[in-house]
Amino acid sequence: MTPATSGSPAPVAETGRVLIGVLALQGDFAEHLASLRACGVEGIDVIEVRTLAQLESVDGLIIPGGESTTIARLLLAFDLMDPLRARIREGLPVWGTCAGAIMLATEVTNLDRPPIAAMDITVERNAFGRQIDSFEEDLTVTGLDGPIHAVFIRAPVITRAGAGVDVLCRLEDGRIVAARQGSLLATAFHPELTPDHRIHAMFARMVLDHAPGHGRARAAVETS
């Protein structure tokens, strides 16, 4: 296909740093990159992921907001879908926001074949209606001190969370909008559109905790 524009970085065990990719096929990947850079967690580097070489190089991946059908088609068209599934099976930490959460779900309402199908949740697309029904709201997320201002844009909801899934956030009506299963994180809203980077910091720590040689990576965080 194409040569990666950047060479593969040195492994985590040597540097104590991790590389977090943002899938950059379509959507608001630039906002995620900026939020990661500003999230205050030391020991992370960030790259855009468009090629197989870039995908193979990362220690964690964010699937951004965008159009899930577009992103899914581009993953297939550029032969990235199977390698991504393989890396997730091996334990790659992945966080999906909005379209990204749809991408991760094993079941998507009104969709025969869910795109990546990795996280044991059912997601309903456009669960709140059309764009005029999109909304902002302050919500409480498990693991964060104090509420977060959540921006929902033609957002999905998680209608079912499997046995191994921790629910991190619900709306007042009880519907689930953030969840975690092992190294997979899904949010129906867009922390990348606000100046509050706490969920980016949470994910960056997930990647640091998970990466091989993380002991040294952790030390770098704690001493900085």
Place this chain on the structure above:
Amino acid sequence: MTTNGNTNGTSPNRATGTWVEKSGLAQMLKGGVIMDVMEAEQAIVAQEAGACAVMALERIPSQIRAAGGVARMSHVNKIKEIQSAVSIPVMAKARIGHFVEAQILQALGVDYIDESEVLTPADDVHHIDKAEFSVPFVCGCRNLGEALRRISEGAAMIRTKGEAGTGDIVEAVRHMRALWADIRRIQGMRDDELYVVAKDLQVSIDLVRDVKRLGKLPVVNFSAGGVAGPADAALMMQLGAEGVFVGSGIFESGKEFPEGSRERLEAQRRMATAIVKAVTHFNDPQILAEVSQDIPESMRGQSVSSMAPSELLAGRGN
């Protein structure tokens, strides 16, 4: 930017129709292709090809040029058919200044309204007061002044106009270069020189300061008007577009196959797919060469330099 949102019944701290919501949807469209469609069947082709949204309109611009007469908002039945055919966002065009077409489109629940010079203007002085609406608007521009005036009126997304329906990229390039030249000029200015810019462009000093601070428009900016294949799409991305609108470039292609045939629709699907891939990998000539293989003939088009000034659409609504 002000928030003209309102809270609705479900939760005391919930707000809809805010500036963050309106401009945020455009953020989700970035790196994508928005395709003009007239029929549900075309909308399905667009979605399957990877369009990030579709734009419903009565006739694609090349047909508007050929047909003459008055070009209006798409028929309500057609918009509803398109909305029920696809899951991606559905946009629709309203005539410049025709705020009742916009009210109807908002009532239909379209996801974005394009107040568009491609349709026959309904008001030759005023644009729609877009801040009054819950639904977001995209508007065309030829330069920074037009872009900022539309943003002042409430546009949450901008597209450079180009010259729709021609298949000639020259005007799209001219407008994108003009926009970025103005932005770079402002970035090089002292703060006390921005007042005269605001005066010349007839916009608020705050918007001019935003442009200097951000080094770009304060909203997402796509390219439109003349993209006729993957190379054109990647050209506009390299010139600073954050995504592209394609109209006639897809559904006027593949004319080597009979009208209404499966082959022609398949050819158009290939063209649409190639443009989507080109926008993702706009900076990679190797991939651009690969995606350009086996695409159908581009639309024959019409060179803008051969046209009379009265035939040009981009001058409408400045």
